[in-house]
Amino acid sequence: MSVFQGIGKIQYEGKQSKNPLAFKHYNPDEIVLGRRMEDYLRFAVAYWHTFVGEGSDPFGVGTAIRPWQGSNGLDLAKRRVEASFEFYEKLGIPYFCFHDRDIAPEGDTLRETNKNLDVIVGMMKDYMKTSKVKLLWNTANMFTNPRFVHGAATSSNAEVFAYAAAQVKKALETGLELGSENYVFWGGREGYESLLNTDMKLELDNLARFLRMAVDYADEIGYKGQFLIEPKPKEPSKHQYDFDAATTIAFLKTYGLDDRFKLNIEANHATLAGHTFEHELHVSRINGMLGSIDANQGDTLLGWDTDEFPTDLASVTLAMYEIVKNDGLGSGGVNFDAKVRRQSFDAEDLFYAHIAGMDTFARGLKAAARLIEERVLDQVLEERYESFRSGIGLEIVSGKADFKSLEAYIIDKGEIQNKSGRLEQIRSLLNEYIF
Ligand code: XLS
Ligand code: NI
Ligand code: NI
Numbered sequence: 001m002s003v004f005q006g007i008g009k010i011q012y013e014g015k016q017s018k019n020p021l022a023f024k025h026y027n028p029d030e031i032v033l034g035r036r037m038e039d040y041l042r043f044a045v046a047y048w049h050t051f052v053g054e055g056s057d058p059f060g061v062g063t064a065i066r067p068w069q070g071s072n073g074l075d076l077a078k079r080r081v082e083a084s085f086e087f088y089e090k091l092g093i094p095y096f097c098f099h100d101r102d103i104a105p106e107g108d109t110l111r112e113t114n115k116n117l118d119v120i121v122g123m124m125k126d127y128m129k130t131s132k133v134k135l136l137w138n139t140a141n142m143f144t145n146p147r148f149v150h151g152a153a154t155s156s157n158a159e160v161f162a163y164a165a166a167q168v169k170k171a172l173e174t175g176l177e178l179g180s181e182n183y184v185f186w187g188g189r190e191g192y193e194s195l196l197n198t199d200m201k202l203e204l205d206n207l208a209r210f211l212r213m214a215v216d217y218a219d220e221i222g223y224k225g226q227f228l229i230e231p232k233p234k235e236p237s238k239h240q241y242d243f244d245a246a247t248t249i250a251f252l253k254t255y256g257l258d259d260r261f262k263l264n265i266e267a268n269h270a271t272l273a274g275h276t277f278e279h280e281l282h283v284s285r286i287n288g289m290l291g292s293i294d295a296n297q298g299d300t301l302l303g304w305d306t307d308e309f310p311t312d313l314a315s316v317t318l319a320m321y322e323i324v325k326n327d328g329l330g331s332g333g334v335n336f337d338a339k340v341r342r343q344s345f346d347a348e349d350l351f352y353a354h355i356a357g358m359d360t361f362a363r364g365l366k367a368a369a370r371l372i373e374e375r376v377l378d379q380v381l382e383e384r385y386e387s388f389r390s391g392i393g394l395e396i397v398s399g400k401a402d403f404k405s406l407e408a409y410i411i412d413k414g415e416i417q418n419k420s421g422r423l424e425q426i427r428s429l430l431n432e433y434i435f
Contacts (some may be wrong), residue, residue, distance in 0.1 A: 003067045003083040009283060010355060020352060026093060033369045034323065040324075041361055042333030044095035044136040045088060046294075048102045049307065049339035050350055051080040063345040077104050077120050081127065084093050088133045091234065095136035097184075100171050114170055118122040121174055121378060128178065128426035132352050135180040136333045137228065137264075137292065140164070143188025143236060153210035154203035154241065156188045160275060161206060176223045178257055181331040182292055183218070183263050185211070186230040191237025207241060208255035215260045226331045226380050228264040228291045231275040231280070235305055244273040245283040252289075262291025266320070267338055268298035268305050277315055281322035292332025293319070309338040309353040316364035317434050321377070324368045334361055367433050375432065380426055384419075 011238060013022035028038035054062025068079035081103070088096060102114040103124070128134070142152035144165050145172045152164035175183050192198040215227065229252070231242040242248045245263055252258040263284045270280040283289035296307045297315065310316055323329060336357050342347045371377060387393040392409050395401040 003079075003086050004090060005353070006171055007090060007348065007351060009089070010351065021260065021355070023355060024359050025366070026355075026358040028425070032365055035328070037362060038092075038094060040328055040365060041358075042095060042136065043093045043327065043358055043361070044090075044097050044333050045141045045354065046091050046335055046337045047080075047084065047096055047098035049337065050087070050101050050256055051084050053339050055342040055345060056376065057342060060342075062143075062344050064340075065345050066347055072280070073105050074116060077116070078123060081120060081123050085131055085133065087350065089349065091130065091358075093354065093358075095134050095181075095333055095335070097135070097137045097139075097337075099139050099141035100167065100174065101141040104277075106145070112210070117170065117174065118355070121177055121258065122214070123236070124178060128428060129320075130231040135175070136335060137182035137184045137225070138171060138180045138188060139179070139184040140167045141188075142167060148189050151189045151191070151203070151237075153207045154187075154192075155243065156197075157198075161210070165210065165213060169217055170212075172214065172218055172221065172223050175225050176221055178379075180212050180225050181333075182226045182228050182264075183223070184228045184230055184292075185214075186264075187237075187240060187242045188388070189237055190242070191234075191240035193238045204241065205252070208257065211255075211257055211261070215257070226428070227261045228332070229261055230264040230266060230269070230294065232269040235272065244270070244275060245280045245287075245289070249287050249289055258289070262289050262332070264292040264294060264332070264335075265290070266294030267297050267298065267310065267315070268307055268337075269294070271298040271300070272303075272305060276318070278318040278322055281319055281326075283321055285326045290322070290326045290329070290332075292329055293323070293334055294337035295334045295361065296336065296338040307338050309336065309340070309357045311356050311360050313360055313363055314430075314434055316360050317367040317371075320361065320364040321371060322367035322408045324372055371430075371433050376429065377426075384421065 007021060011022055012017055013024065015024050016023055026037065026328065054064040056062040067085050068076060071079050082349045100117060104120040107116055109112045112203060116145065147160055147163060148155070150160065152159060155161055172183060192200065192203070193415040229242055229248050231244050231248045232240050234240055241251070248263060249258065252261050265280045265284055267277040270277045276346065281290060282345045289424050295310050297310045297312050299306045299308065323409060336354060338353065340353045344353070388397050392401065395405070
């Protein structure tokens, strides 16, 4: 019996379709820049928002109506697995992502918790034998339980460090078992509230030690997934150590971990850091560190991680521009780390929301592909930086110039002529490709 009754397989019906349960732009087999759209986008469902979240907020309980409600403990966990595979298949989404605690309830000891996990992981493995759906990434929830009040790998309590290590050890074994293509670290409470009681140097050193242990254990058991770090500037910690892409890259390089990690960039985390999504993707890309994305959007009128489904076509186009320039995301993908609004409480809204996100990304991909094929922004850059391709500019970039030669070149010249950046004209041109 189906869980999501009355909803069939979501089909591509094209732009003219008025069917809310159909794709208007996402056409998995359509070739964009030589690759199937499905292979370019590698969409994933975030288990926590879609099968666990119920729409509670600090002022009220959940509002969501879900077919799996009414069960508890492992039974509830099993019903969610059952629903999840039906959901992926009806939407034609090739991947999913989860935290360990999303999929199975905690027991009284870590040993019991692991036993619960084994039951559900076994069940997922069975489903995955007959389904084409794969695990894009898994991660460990080291922020919900009160034991993580001071952090996990950056806790002031060494026993918590040990607990977190054991948890990630198990999570890597889970990744190996289910064939996850990446393993994510999002530093939920890896940060601090006040320097008055924080040994920042010890905490950062410990975080690096922890990540090294994870890499070593992965090598030991033969886990081949790509390690990813997901930067976020704040929430729940006031100062989060993985503030943004640049901070995280500097941390990884400082501790010699940059060859084993890439970044998972989330749109709403970028905006919380005071950046655009494309800024964070760009910083990651030019450093060879762009691994995967958490696709969502924030609300500039609210100061927190609202995790809305991505529908802002302009932003998504610029994001896809970076991803296409990166030649795709490799083993990464587009994970909808997004939740339906509290007022969208029907199970059907889960479908509408994912369709909205998938169609927006499909359109963004097509627009980005055209921008790249027609070299629109490449040309802008070529013209703007033309002075570095000959004469004194070429001497600078080829390493031939020094302060003395540059002084000699410029000292008797008259006032310098600059060229307009023509930003408004470029933005207007961009609109022609987006809309
Ligand atoms: C929270 C994060 C989280 C990670 C996975 O803000 O986005 O959901 O993606 O732990
Ligand atoms: Ni995320
Ligand atoms: Ni987030």
